[in-house]
Amino acid sequence: MTVLSEAVLADPVALTRALCDIPSVSWNEAEICDEVEAALKRLGHLTTERVGNTLIARTDLGRGRRVMLAGHLDTVPVNDNFPTRLDGDVLWGLGTSDMKSGTALALWIAATVPEPKFDLSFAFYDCEEIEAEHNGLNKLSKTRPELLAADFAILLEPTYGLVEAGCQGTMRVRVTTSGKRAHSARSWKGENAIHKIAPVLERLNAYEAREVEVDGCTYREGLNAVFIGGGVAGNVIPDEAWVDVNFRFAPDRDEAAAEAHVREVFAGFDVHVSDTAPSCRPGLDRPEAAEFVAAAGGEFRAKLGWTDVARFATLGIPAVNFGPGDPNLAHKQDERVEIPRIRACADALRAYVEEQ
Ligand SMILES: [Zn+2]
Numbered sequence: 001m002t003v004l005s006e007a008v009l010a011d012p013v014a015l016t017r018a019l020c021d022i023p024s025v026s027w028n029e030a031e032i033c034d035e036v037e038a039a040l041k042r043l044g045h046l047t048t049e050r051v052g053n054t055l056i057a058r059t060d061l062g063r064g065r066r067v068m069l070a071g072h073l074d075t076v077p078v079n080d081n082f083p084t085r086l087d088g089d090v091l092w093g094l095g096t097s098d099m100k101s102g103t104a105l106a107l108w109i110a111a112t113v114p115e116p117k118f119d120l121s122f123a124f125y126d127c128e129e130i131e132a133e134h135n136g137l138n139k140l141s142k143t144r145p146e147l148l149a150a151d152f153a154i155l156l157e158p159t160y161g162l163v164e165a166g167c168q169g170t171m172r173v174r175v176t177t178s179g180k181r182a183h184s185a186r187s188w189k190g191e192n193a194i195h196k197i198a199p200v201l202e203r204l205n206a207y208e209a210r211e212v213e214v215d216g217c218t219y220r221e222g223l224n225a226v227f228i229g230g231g232v233a234g235n236v237i238p239d240e241a242w243v244d245v246n247f248r249f250a251p252d253r254d255e256a257a258a259e260a261h262v263r264e265v266f267a268g269f270d271v272h273v274s275d276t277a278p279s280c281r282p283g284l285d286r287p288e289a290a291e292f293v294a295a296a297g298g299e300f301r302a303k304l305g306w307t308d309v310a311r312f313a314t315l316g317i318p319a320v321n322f323g324p325g326d327p328n329l330a331h332k333q334d335e336r337v338e339i340p341r342i343r344a345c346a347d348a349l350r351a352y353v354e355e356q
Helices: 012-020 030-043 096-112 136-143 184-189 195-206 255-265 287-295 309-313 339-353
Strands: 047-051 054-058 066-072 085-087 090-092 119-125 152-155 163-165 169-178 211-214 217-220 222-230 240-249 270-277 300-302 319-321 336-338
Touching: 012 090, 012 096, 012 339, 030 047, 030 054, 030 096, 030 119, 047 136, 054 136, 066 096, 066 136, 090 096, 090 339, 096 119, 096 336, 096 339, 119 136, 136 309, 152 287, 152 309, 163 287, 169 195, 169 255, 195 222, 195 240, 217 300, 240 255, 255 270, 287 319, 287 339, 309 319, 336 339
Parallel strands: 066 119, 066 152, 152 319, 163 300
Antiparallel strands: 047 054, 054 119, 085 090, 090 336, 163 319, 169 240, 169 270, 211 217, 222 240
């Protein structure tokens, strides 16, 4: 039995509800992936490939450009909010905002636009709500990057119908100072590593973060201490101290450039990069991206957080976030989505991919 009937596939709201009512907490995406796969195969105009519980579908019409629409299939754990409930213009329940209303739009376009003006690829993937190593899109970008090939990507995460372009990168570094232990009664015999941290904090205090415009989007960077440590005992001059610094960097820097910048700021200190995730260019200078912004009403803003769009960036594909859900409701017990917003996003996407 299929819940994704032809009638359901034809209506983005019914489709949102149907997807939400298939339970798919992370690690349990087999059933929803089966349903989506069966529905796409029935359509006949798409080639599909499944890797685990991640499904890629594509048109192959020989168009000059290819656009990717992507959405994750999983949700966070149930919290007394399953299945969905419809109340007037609002659909309540787990996954309605994050992000089955968005994933439904990708599936709806796949089902109802057999001859798009660009070639389209669709990615429905698993394990987004847990550690990145299990993320279906992340795994595919490493093992089968050719399946994700596109000129531009739209990730249908909740943005409340606004185009949020690119994303900032993030890097964590540890700045360490070293000294020499001694009894604090004879401190002149030692060298205090904690005191040596002072210039690190001074540089952070004096740091003027850039505001950068990339492809018409303004990104505001930040360089901030997030942890600090050091000390041996109450009567010992410490021989080591450290500050963990988080750098949020604009998409005109890649990870190497971000690291070089941080090393320059802390020149003379021992700097170790502990964690890093790439930025993603908004790519709004590209015609397919500009056309999408126009179809979505002409407004856009920079994405300041980090999202899966950066997975596309590592493959050289510019990407934006765009979905009907309200990001403030993601992962909340009272998660919900407004039906008119689903319809508005559906109209924008359809106008974008349909031949005029
Ligand atoms: Zn999400």
